[in-house]
Structure formats: structure tokens, C-alpha cells
Amino acid sequence: xxxxxxVVAGVAxxxxxxxxxxxxxxxxxxxxxxxxxxxxxxCGSMAGVSSIRWLIARGYRQTxxxxxxxxxxxxxxLNLRNYPACLGAxxxxxxxxxxxxxxxxxxxxxxxxxxxxxALSILNLQWGIGAIACSPLVMLAxxxxxxxxxxxxxxxxxxxxxxxxxxxxxxxxxTLEPLETEENEEQPKLGLPERISSRSTLSLxxxxxxxxxxxxxxxxxxxxxxxxxxxxxxxxxxxxPMFFWGGLxxxxxxxxxxxxxxxxxxxxxxxxxxxxxxxxxxLEARTFASVAVSVTAxxxxxxAIYPILIACLVKAFGERSxxxxxxxxxxxxxxxxxxxxxxxLTSTGTxxxxxxxxxxxAGCLAMFGxxxxxxxxxxxxxxxxxxxxxxxxxx
Numbered sequence: 001x002x003x004x005x006x007v008v009a010g011v012a013x014x015x016x017x018x019x020x021x022x023x024x025x026x027x028x029x030x031x032x033x034x035x036x037x038x039x040x041x042x043c044g045s046m047a048g049v050s051s052i053r054w055l056i057a058r059g060y061r062q063t064x065x066x067x068x069x070x071x072x073x074x075x076x077x078l079n080l081r082n083y084p085a086c087l088g089a090x091x092x093x094x095x096x097x098x099x100x101x102x103x104x105x106x107x108x109x110x111x112x113x114x115x116x117x118x119a120l121s122i123l124n125l126q127w128g129i130g131a132i133a134c135s136p137l138v139m140l141a142x143x144x145x146x147x148x149x150x151x152x153x154x155x156x157x158x159x160x161x162x163x164x165x166x167x168x169x170x171x172x173x174x175t176l177e178p179l180e181t182e183e184n185e186e187q188p189k190l191g192l193p194e195r196i197s198s199r200s201t202l203s204l205x206x207x208x209x210x211x212x213x214x215x216x217x218x219x220x221x222x223x224x225x226x227x228x229x230x231x232x233x234x235x236x237x238x239x240x241p242m243f244f245w246g247g248l249x250x251x252x253x254x255x256x257x258x259x260x261x262x263x264x265x266x267x268x269x270x271x272x273x274x275x276x277x278x279x280x281x282x283l284e285a286r287t288f289a290s291v292a293v294s295v296t297a298x299x300x301x302x303x304a305i306y307p308i309l310i311a312c313l314v315k316a317f318g319e320r321s322x323x324x325x326x327x328x329x330x331x332x333x334x335x336x337x338x339x340x341x342x343x344x345l346t347s348t349g350t351x352x353x354x355x356x357x358x359x360x361x362a363g364c365l366a367m368f369g370x371x372x373x374x375x376x377x378x379x380x381x382x383x384x385x386x387x388x389x390x391x392x393x394x395x
Contacts, residue, residue, distance in 0.1 A: 003126045005068055005161035006104055010130020010245075011137070011154055012071050013097055016041055016090065017220040017241045018138035019078075021227050022147065027083050031224075031353065035344025038220055040087045041094035042212075042337030044074075048098025049329040056103060061165060063103040068162035070096025076155035079148045094333075096158075101127070102329040109314040120307040121256040128249030135223070135242035139235060203370045204312065205331050210370075211305050212332040213339030214363035218279065218298055219244045220340045225282075225353050226291050236288055240295065247296035251303020264312075267304040268371050274301030276364040283354050283361075305367075339363060 016023075016037050024034050048067065055063040074093025080086050105120060112119030141150035219241050227237035255267070278298035285291045310325075317324050339359055347356035 002064065002104060002107075002165065003123065005064070005100065005158075005165065006123060006126045007130040007133075008068075008154065008157045008161055009071065009097055009101055009104075010127040010132075011134045012075055012093055012130075012158065013101070013127070014131040014134045014219060014241060014245060015075070015078075015138075015154070017216075018135045018223050018238050019147070020220065021224050021237070022138075022142065023086070024224070026081075029083075030348050031344035031356070032341075032348040033344075034224075035341040036087060037090050038216060038340035038344075039337045040090040041097075042216070042333045042335075042340075044091035044094025044096075045098035045333035045336060046330045047091075048095035048100075049102050049326055049333055052099055052103050052106075052329075053323055053326045055099060056106070060103060060107050061168065063099055064165045065162045067096045067098075067100030067103065068158045068165065071100065072096075072155040072159040072162065075151055075158065078151050098329070098333055102325070105310050106314075106325055109310060118256045120310050121252045121304075124307055125249055125252045125256065128245055128252060131219075131245035132242050132249060134245075135239045139238035142238065143235065200374055203374050204309065204316075205328055206370055207305075207309055207367055208328045208332040209335035210339075210363045210367045211302070211309065211335070213335030214275075214360040214367070215248075215302055215306075216336045217340045217343050217357070217360035217363070218282075218295060221343050221353065221357065222282075222291065222295050225357065226288060228353060229286065229288075229291075240288075240291055243292040244295040244299040247299025247301075248303050249299075251300040252307065255304045255307060264308050265371065268308060269368065271301040271304050272364050272368040272371070274298075276301075276361060276368070279357065279361045279364065283357055335363075 020034055020037065023029065023037065027033075048070070052063060055066060071093045074089045074091070074096060077089025077092060078086060080089060104123060108119050108123045137150055138147070141147045222240045222244060223237050226240040251271075275298045278294050278301060282291065282294035282298065285294055309328075313325055313328055343353075343356035343359045345356075346359060347353040350356070
């Protein structure tokens, strides 16, 4: 049932992007003010993530129930006709998503010790199903003037998920082990693990911030970008985010089948190169078809990054990943709050949403630089055949 709830959460997480043009039209908002919906959602997410340490101490079940209940309340509140109240509702369901999704990723990472990245990819695959379904659902609801009904149905689905999970036992039966070295030596339980320095910890934190910010900048604004192109796409603009999430889910399906212990660093590098190139193509897009191709490729390029980051977090910190993970997920939420708003701010200041989309492009380039300069074996650098990646040579 948890995976079904993650599908519902996928719809809720990506909801603001497809309905943003509707919200802009409802109150005649500038891009800067419209960008505050992303800020509200991910500020809520940070608040939710900051509470998971306390909630998980009471049990995963309580964490999931609380999270999905908040999602239900917040999504239903999007039907409010007052702009500040709608922002508040966005904060509430963002808080629920921060609790439910962050806890779900940690829960899976604890349960699936042998193939954490694959298991996390499958979990995020379920999230991607909801993300893909969101755009068609919004388009159909808009065509039938049933947007309010869609929001209430999504809220009901989240509430039902909370009700079912309330009766389930979801606690891990074994204690999470810390990172193992190549010599199978035990890691210290206090202080930073021997194989990750403070500098690499900060780099990992920056990667969480930049990844979520870049992902949500592209997915959140592409519908508005497509609608303003004055192409012959008609109402198809609402489907634009679907192609991004489609590329993401296809990439994560592929990631789940790869021997990632030997390919992590290469996947991160190639994925970021593809994402950056795809955003460049998006900036030059003039038709709906070109937008669809560009964002599909961007989603595919970003697919492996988040599962790898979470797996590396758990590998590096072991039991302490619950505490440190709360910080990392909060930073990820901060990226989701700040970077999409910067897109709107740049768009309003320059009068061009194309200029605003330079923000996620800069995020991808910054992530590439961070990964290239990390010298510790936090990410596997080897490729099939035992050769080392020349781009990421380690001392």
C-alpha cells in the first residue's frame, strides 16, 4: 500500500506545474508571485522533513499517516479562492509530502540493504507514475471544468492511503548497518565516517539542494513556457510536464536494472551532461514537439541522480542517515523552494521565461562541477572491465 501512496504523492508533488497557468489566470499573477507556489510547497516540505526525526522515533507508521493526512488537507485547500489561503494550503500539502516521501525513501533504504539503489529506483518509479499521470488528469479536468473535483479526488486518495497504512506494521526488523569498507572493517559510530570528509559532506548537501531545485524548475515551469510559445499546441501545454516525468521514469526503470556499484559516477556525469544539453535545446524550442523532446531527454538525464544520492547518504552514514538525512532532505526542499522562484523572478525581471530557465541549466553545471571535484570513493568510479573513468580520476 505504501507504493500506491507514493503514486498519489507523485501526483500531488507535481500538481503545481500543470495547474500553474490556471492559478496565474485566476488572480492575474506575475511570474514572480506565481513562483511563490513552489516556494510555499517546498518550504512546507522542509518543515515536514525537519519533523521526521521526531516522527520516525515514534514509528514509520505514524510518520506516513501524518504525512498523507496533511497532503489530503492541503490539496483540498487548493480549491480556496483566496490567493494567500491557497498559498497556505500549498504549504500544508508540501509539509505532508516532506514527511511521507522522505520517510518512504529512508524506510526502503533500510529494508533493502543488498540493492539499495535499485530498490530506491523502484520506489521513485512508483512516484514517477503519479507524476506522469498528473498532467493528463489536469488537462482532462480543465476540459470538463472539473479541476475542483480532481483536487477533491486526489485528497480523498491520500486520506484513504493514510487510513490503510494506520493499520499496518511497517517497522524494520533489523538495525541498519553502517558503511562497510573494502577491508570489511567496522566504521566508527561517532563523528564522520572514515570514508567521507566534511568537504564531501558539504558537497553532498549541495547536490541535494541543486538536484531538487533544478528538477522542479524545469518540470514546474515547462507548462507555462509551452503555453506562451503561441504555437498550434492548443490545450496540449498542460501535457508538457508529462514528457519530463516520462523521461525520468524511463530512466529510473533502466537504472533499476544496471550494476550501479560500478557505474554510479559515470551515470551521474553522463546524466548531467544530457540534462544540461536538453535544457539548452528547450531554450531554443519553438514548437510543442521540440519542447516534448527536450524535456523528455532532460528527465532521462536526471533519472539516476536522486536514487544514487540517497543510496550514498545511507552507505556513508549508516544508522546516522536518519538524522543526517533529515538535514539533506531539508536542503533538497530548500532547493525546490528557492530555484523555481528564481526562475519566476528572473522571468519577471527580464520579461522572458526563457531567461528564467537558465537557472536550472546553471544548477546542472554546478552539480557536474561538484561531482567532478569529489575525490573520495563516495561514488563508485569504475566501469565494466575494471577501468577508471578518466573524468573522475581519484587520488
